[in-house]
Amino acid sequence: MASETYGIISLLPALLAIVLTLVSRQVLLSLFAGIWIGATILVGWNPVVGAAHSLQLVIDNITASFNSKLLLFTFLSGAMLGMIFLSGGMKALAERIISRIRTRRQAELGTSILGMLIFVDSYASTMITGSVMRPITDKFDVSREKLAYLLDSTTSPVVSVAVVSTWVGFEVGLIKEQFQALGIDQSAFVVFLQSIPFRFYSLLAVALVFITVTTGWNFGPMKSAEKRAKETGKVLRDDADPLLETREEDIVTPDHxxxxxxYFAAPIVALVVVTGLGLLTSGGWPDVAPVEALKDAATADAILWGVFSACGLLLAILVGHARVELEAISDSIFEGFKMVMFPVAVLSLAWTIGSVSEALGVGPYVVSVAQGIITAELLPAVVFLAAAIISFSIGTSWGTMGIMFPVAVPLAFNLGAPLPGAIGAILTGSLFGDHCSPISDTTVLSSMFAGADHVDHVNTQIPYAVLCGAVATGLFLASGYGVSPPPLLAVGVVALSVAAYTLSKSNRDPMPRVFGSDAD
Known part of the structure; x- marks a missing residue:
């Protein structure tokens, strides 16, 4: 946590970057503008020194151990997809799936279920589900905006509550750290499990996916995007700038x-299996219990090992079974690298502006404002809203968790508020920004693997996220006064259903596209 805060001005860099991104649609320039403003504030309002400091901040974030491994993971993911395109494996699998999918609704439902089934890691879920389902949803005229929403809403919201995932070790570790500091004699993992029913935002986000998919109730800018796709067959709007530059048809499978x-399934299985084993073994398994191993797991290393193994297996398949020449394989790898160049640049700048916001003390500022109005009854709702604001501003759920836990857990303990509810509010509030902020890595990756325009994805998803956030806030208020989670979740699903139906029937967007051009 930052040792000082610049007050409300600490929100300026992130807000500037977000507004410029949505207004100008120039993601890289907007992000760097936010970084430059933040760096200028940090160095005493000298814009020239601020520019130099901006470059150093970018370098520092790119070379940070976890970030550099994630960038390498992204490059290797591009190489893997390039080789999969070359093999024709994805098209072959898609043809088998298409033969069993008859309707648009089935395509959307299949995407949602597949996204949930790959619950080990949010990045892997986004990559695999998007790569498999994009040609299928395209065939049934599902807009890329809708595909990106389905990817984004069935990855992190599911992975964050899964008991075996790349998230659970980090989350349990944060709980354990606070319990030790406060002298609380409870199992951190048990409290983690108890917090799951209180993850109102995460659970409602998944519920809203299935409500909209099964009923066809789209609203906000998504309604316009889906209408365009259904009536014209254009899965992307005119002049859209999809984040995924290379398409399958850009890499030709050799005639022989x-x-x-x-060819597609084998490397994906290798990716999932090696990632899972990497998580366990890097944490000390089998010498320690799986839960303890996940707590100490090297997440970045595990996903890196997984994608590297997948690339190695694909290379062996292409050379040994498909008999493809090395020159063609090399060309496909470089096409894959081209595919991820822009997302890599966005991720690098998104991390940097997040670190700038943290250096300015955005977390302590939001927390200090929230603390002034907290009571035991209001604590879950206030903590959720504080975490949501911070995560949207810095674009990272894990960073938000790191900010919130040392403040909110001791506060809940001292006020006598139930710890599972407080911890659930932190974890699901931290997910809000990760789910919809334009500077969030998972939002960027969802745009990337859906082949969607990033700003279009953000514009169409925000109304859904805000609706879930509003209902979740109400549920947290009720939980603070002693109402148990199961009936609250039932009420929440009903409220989402009523709101989605009402908004879908409206001729006006509840959150009109004021940023950027129209979806049509």
Whole structure:
């Protein structure tokens, strides 16, 4: 946590970057503008020194251990997809799936279920689900905006509550750290499990996916995007700038290759299995229990090992079974690198502006404002809103958790508020920004693997996120006064259903596209 805060001005860099991104649609320039303003504030309002400091901040964030491994993971993901395109495996698998999918609704439902089934890691879920389902949803005229929403809403919201994932070790570790500091003699993992029913935002976000998919109740800018796709067949609006530059048809499968569905399935299985084993072994398994191993797991290393293994297996398949020449394989790898260059640049700047916001003390500022109005009854709702604001401003759920836990857990303990509810509010509030902020890595990756325009994805998803956040706030208020989670969740799902139906029937967008051009 920052040792000092610049007050309300600490919000300026992130807000400037977000507004400029949405207004100008120039993501990289907007993000750097926010970084420059923040760096200028940090160095005493000298814009020239601020510019130099901005470059150093970018370098520092790119070379940070976890970030550099994630960037390498992204590059290797591009290489893997390039080789999969070359093999024709994805097209072969898509043809098998399409033969069983008859309707648009089934395509959306299949996307949602697949996203939930890959609950080990949010990045892997986004990459795999987007790569498999994009040609299928395109065939049934599902807008890329809708696909990106489905990817974004069935990855982090699911992974964050899964008991075996790349998130659980980090979350349990934060709980354990605070319990030790406060002398609380409870199992951190048990309290983690008890907090799951209180993850109102995460659970409602998933529920809203299935409400909209099964009923077709789209609203806000998404309604316009879906209408365009249905009536014209344009899955992207005119002049859209999809984040995924390389498409499958840009890499031609050699004529002599007979594409097999397992050319795609085998490396994906390798990715998931090696990632899972990497999480366990890097944490000390089998010498320690799986839960303890996940707590100490090297997440970045595990996903890196997983994607590297997948690339190695694909190379072996292409050379040994498909008999593809090395020159063609090399070309496909470089096409894959081209595919992820822009997302890598966005991720690098998004991390940097997040670190600038943290250096300015945005977390302590929001927390200090929230503390002035907290009572035991109001604590869950206030903590949720504070975490939501911070996560939207810095674009990272894990960073928000790191800010909130040392403040909110001791506060809940001293006020006598139930710890599972307070911890659930932190964890699900931290997810809000990760879910919809334009500077969030998972939002960027959802745009990337859906092949969607990033600003279009943000514009269409925000109304859904705000609706879930508003209902979740009401549920947290009720939980603070002793209402148990199960009936609250039932009420929340009903409220989402009523709101989605009402908004879908409106001729006006509840949150009109004031940023950027129209979806049509």
């Amino acid at each position: 290759v007979d594409p097999r569905w397992w």
